[in-house]
Amino acid sequence: MTEAVESLSFEQARDELVRVVAELEQGSPTLEQSLALWERGEALATRCEEWLLGAKKRLDAARPSSGEEQ
Template sequence: MEAMSVSSEGLPDVATLSFEQARDELIRVVGELEQGAPTLEQSLALWERGEALAARCEEWLLGAKRRLEAARATPEGAEA
């Protein structure tokens, strides 16, 4: 398992998150944005974090899709 690095803000580096970790944090970020952050700067930081988390989730999903397509393309009886 890959070690999780931490950003300067004390949050885990998005690139090291599993799909589930990124999804769960994205849900938390969206909730915070919906409630409204105290300052514009905090709102922007949350938005940027959310964008990065959404991109990480998409990266995982595209990777899973590629693996499924590769598995389907493998002839029956052949080892992957």
């Protein structure tokens, strides 16, 4: 059973995305399987991007703004 993309950590989503890409590069036996892999890969890439954007926001919030004196 495939885990829901929304519940994956960044590392889990990234690792599965690497596997999906490798499988797509090898070629799937059917068009339907290729499409399913492509859709899963798109969802995984979006999940990774969400994690990265969240991390960037946290880093930006932790940094003093450029207008503040240090």
